[in-house]
């Protein structure tokens with residue numbers, strides 16, 4: 001499994017509901033490494049870039065209203081298979097359908113206000129990370145716990 005980087009956005013509901021630390025803690029406990037992190041307010045323009053595939057859909061105006069409604073936390077996480085691992089941790093889009101144990105399943109009931117975005121493919125991660133971060137904002141570092149992430153033949 002390749003070492004991957006994935007883009008994660010803690011949406012305005014996660015910040016407003018004071019769940020940012022709890023959610024970030026789940027990713028850290030999973031052994032994913034934080035390589036970039038910042039708090040920002042998404043503008044309408046940024047929303048259209050991020051959600052380019054959804055801009056023409058019926059739900060988009062309300063999605064834009066929601067995602068621009070308050071601060072968010074943008075994060076890049078790194079780890080073996082990080083893209084799929086994060087999607088599995090999020091659960092399905094609608095919190096009502098998401099199983100207990102997943103983030104969306106444990107903390108919400110909404111299809112729109114589902115707390116966290118995670119890149120759904122390597123192509124999406126490669127497109128989304130530079131929308132939010134300059135190359136120099138992505139930090140490469142080794143940490144003393146790295147050897148405990150997985151065995152050498154699992155990376």
Ligand code: UDP
Pocket residue numbers: 054059062063092093111112113114116117118120
């Ligand atoms: N969304 C929404 N209404 C819908 C479908 C999606 O408001 O009917 C929002 C929701 O916040 C979701 C985001 O749009 O996370 C992107 O939709 P997608 O289908 O890509 O879901 P995801 O990949 O986030 O699970």
Ligand code: MG
Pocket residue numbers: 120
């Ligand atoms: Mg999606």
